[in-house]
Amino acid sequence: MEKINIKSLAEELNLSISTVSRALHDSYEISAETKKRVVELATKLNYVPNHHASSLRSKKSKMIAVVIPEVADSFFAQAINGIESVAQENGYHVLIYLTHESLQKEQAILKDFQCGRVDGVLMSVSAETTGALHIKELMAKGIPLVFFDRASDEVETARITTDDLKSSYAATQHLLESGCQKIALLSVSDSLSISNERMAGYKQALLDHHLSFNTADIVLCTNNEEQNLQRMISLLQNSNRPDGIIATVEKLTTSVYLACHSLQLSIPNHVKVISFSNLQSALLLNPSLTTITQPAFEMGRSAATLIFKSLKNKNFNLKGERLVIPSRLDIRSSTVT
Amino acid sequence: MEKINIKSLAEELNLSISTVSRALHDSYEISAETKKRVVELATKLNYVPNHHASSLRSKKSKMIAVVIPEVADSFFAQAINGIESVAQENGYHVLIYLTHESLQKEQAILKDFQCGRVDGVLMSVSAETTGALHIKELMAKGIPLVFFDRASDEVETARITTDDLKSSYAATQHLLESGCQKIALLSVSDSLSISNERMAGYKQALLDHHLSFNTADIVLCTNNEEQNLQRMISLLQNSNRPDGIIATVEKLTTSVYLACHSLQLSIPNHVKVISFSNLQSALLLNPSLTTITQPAFEMGRSAATLIFKSLKNKNFNLKGERLVIPSRLDIRSSTVT
Numbered sequence: 115m116e117k118i119n120i121k122s123l124a125e126e127l128n129l130s131i132s133t134v135s136r137a138l139h140d141s142y143e144i145s146a147e148t149k150k151r152v153v154e155l156a157t158k159l160n161y162v163p164n165h166h167a168s169s170l171r172s173k174k175s176k177m178i179a180v181v182i183p184e185v186a187d188s189f190f191a192q193a194i195n196g197i198e199s200v201a202q203e204n205g206y207h208v209l210i211y212l213t214h215e216s217l218q219k220e221q222a223i224l225k226d227f228q229c230g231r232v233d234g235v236l237m238s239v240s241a242e243t244t245g246a247l248h249i250k251e252l253m254a255k256g257i258p259l260v261f262f263d264r265a266s267d268e269v270e271t272a273r274i275t276t277d278d279l280k281s282s283y284a285a286t287q288h289l290l291e292s293g294c295q296k297i298a299l300l301s302v303s304d305s306l307s308i309s310n311e312r313m314a315g316y317k318q319a320l321l322d323h324h325l326s327f328n329t330a331d332i333v334l335c336t337n338n339e340e341q342n343l344q345r346m347i348s349l350l351q352n353s354n355r356p357d358g359i360i361a362t363v364e365k366l367t368t369s370v371y372l373a374c375h376s377l378q379l380s381i382p383n384h385v386k387v388i389s390f391s392n393l394q395s396a397l398l399l400n401p402s403l404t405t406i407t408q409p410a411f412e413m414g415r416s417a418a419t420l421i422f423k424s425l426k427n428k429n430f431n432l433k434g435e436r437l438v439i440p441s442r443l444d445i446r447s448s449t450v451t
Numbered sequence: 452m453e454k455i456n457i458k459s460l461a462e463e464l465n466l467s468i469s470t471v472s473r474a475l476h477d478s479y480e481i482s483a484e485t486k487k488r489v490v491e492l493a494t495k496l497n498y499v500p501n502h503h504a505s506s507l508r509s510k511k512s513k514m515i516a517v518v519i520p521e522v523a524d525s526f527f528a529q530a531i532n533g534i535e536s537v538a539q540e541n542g543y544h545v546l547i548y549l550t551h552e553s554l555q556k557e558q559a560i561l562k563d564f565q566c567g568r569v570d571g572v573l574m575s576v577s578a579e580t581t582g583a584l585h586i587k588e589l590m591a592k593g594i595p596l597v598f599f600d601r602a603s604d605e606v607e608t609a610r611i612t613t614d615d616l617k618s619s620y621a622a623t624q625h626l627l628e629s630g631c632q633k634i635a636l637l638s639v640s641d642s643l644s645i646s647n648e649r650m651a652g653y654k655q656a657l658l659d660h661h662l663s664f665n666t667a668d669i670v671l672c673t674n675n676e677e678q679n680l681q682r683m684i685s686l687l688q689n690s691n692r693p694d695g696i697i698a699t700v701e702k703l704t705t706s707v708y709l710a711c712h713s714l715q716l717s718i719p720n721h722v723k724v725i726s727f728s729n730l731q732s733a734l735l736l737n738p739s740l741t742t743i744t745q746p747a748f749e750m751g752r753s754a755a756t757l758i759f760k761s762l763k764n765k766n767f768n769l770k771g772e773r774l775v776i777p778s779r780l781d782i783r784s785s786t787v788t
Binding site for chain 2: 132133136143144145146147148176184185186188190191192194195198207208209210211212214222223226231365367368371372375393394395397398399400401402
């Protein structure tokens with residue numbers, strides 16, 4: 115016996131497949147008379163809707179989205195390469211969306227995904243992101259989401275991170291062992307999970323070296339380069355200036371170097387500098403930059419691998435997935451006298 | 452007199468706006484009876500379709516795509532920021548697609564746009580791109596496309612470029628005036644329009660200084676960093692090595708600096724280096740890097756402005772649009788002894 119599907123119903127009734135489908139879904143766009151004809155024939159021929167095919171049909175975007183704060187950062191540029199390497203193996207395209215550290219923009223982007231534009235989302239939240247309603251709403255629509263690097267603690271899903279606390283501890287310890295006594299920590303957020311982890315590692319290292327933590331040594335920077343440069347200049351002009359600086363975000367390094375150059379402070383003699391950075395040119399800077407080098411490519415690869423696991427197997431639960439890939443301390447001239 | 456539009460027709464007939472619209476467009480999904488009611492009322496009330504509104508309504512992806520070779524390049528990162536600044540003003544999202552310099556990937560991406568995923572495309576072609584069938588096919592579907600930076604000469608549409616020939620001439624002239632006698636030009640393509648322009652500027656400057664052009668001084672680099680580094684080392688190990696290098700692509704600078712460091716060649720004493728680059732850290736390198744600084748942000752802004760002009764006004768013809776925004780020579784320590 116021939117299999118009865120929407121196509122054969124349409125042929126029999128001399129209607130389009132789309133009309134038959136809409137009629138079976140009781141669409142207001144189809145006249146009552148047409149609906150009656152379709153339903154009568156479907157009943158007569160014992161038509162059973164193929165839900166699997168229908169679900170496959172709706173999952174046809176073949177796109178995964180990457181939602182990140184910016185691309186002018188070598189961490190994200192390398193993570194994207196990791197993500198694309200996996201997407202390509204799976205025949206998927208990657209769409210990149212930038213939030214520019216704006217929660218409002220992040221919300222608008224995720225709202226847009228609700229209509230099924232993409233099959234899965236890889237995300238690093240913006241520095242402004244506190245609530246997580248927009249993320250939960252998207253996941254409630256059945257779209258899988260994996261965090262990489264910057265996660266929201268309020269959302270239960272897979273997250274690929276690096277050992278932010280441990281590597282920040284190592285950076286602080288390295289500066290202390292190099293003779294620093296007053297270390298400033300440059301941050302871009304007081305709410306991001308990674309910022310908090312890096313702060314915690316810094317505090318712990320001070321404590322273990324019997325030094326007290328001083329809130330004035332935490333400098334909150336913005337997305338505005340000119341402002342950041344001015345802040346660095348005031349910080350380093352101060353008579354009680356730091357002799358060590360940890361930049362928790364790559365782009366802040368440029369401000370620190372520029373401020374030191376303009377104030378004629380020597381790195382590393384007056385100020386030692388270490389940065390969380392994947393900048394290829396770190397070792398070409400004057401002086402070459404000591405970095406916490408993050409496994410950006412691997413983090414992107416792992417996050418993408420998890421999304422595809424979830425897309426291929428609906429029973430695979432992302433919730434419990436946690437992967438921490440360690441960063442590496444690369445000591446160069448900016449911290450060695 | 453009240454303005455008659457689809458909404459008022461729908462209210463009068465107690466139908467949905469969508470049903471009235473479909474009836475007026477003679478959709479097969481609407482019953483003949485409903486169509487008759489709608490058309491009779493529309494005729495009676497002298498309804499005139501608002502084509503502008505209708506064209507805006509059908510353009511509902513509210514997305515423009517940016518197709519570029521990579522994001523790990525400060526030119527593209529800054530151009531994206533320029534594009535996003537205009538997209539935001541127009542209530543559009545920006546999707547970023549990376550070709551990784553692969554023609555095959557570029558073709559697949561453009562194929563995907565044919566289904567109306569995006570309303571317009573801003574594009575910098577890959578280093579591999581020769582034919583332009585994939586671009587013409589997309590434009591034939593009515594999707595407007597604007598080139599920025601790297602254009603295809605085979606496609607008639609708007610292009611925003613910088614003065615590649617002139618700035619390459621200026622770079623070559625600067626090296627010659629600084630005492631260089633053998634200048635190598637590092638390129639990534641022998642087919643890209645911008646590569647050809649930069650090559651032409653280089654040749655013209657040599658000619659004007661009564662120096663002969665030597666094909667062996669053109670070094671074609673790849674997308675593989677390790678390979679490029681090896682190529683630079685062989686180039687600089689050669690007894691007949693260049694005393695000046697022009698990197699036509701930012702990322703090649705790292706290879707040149709690394710090769711000089713490892714061979715203990717001094718920049719600028721043994722080799723003078725100039726690069727097409729928007730790298731923020733150019734002035735922090737050891738030594739600080741002389742650059743041809745491109746108007747990346749402005750080029751992105753201008754390209755996006757043209758796309759929105761075309762999306763808002765179907766009569767606006769992109770074909771004749773040409774905009775050349777000049778680059779700037781920033782002289783720093785890498786070329787000054």
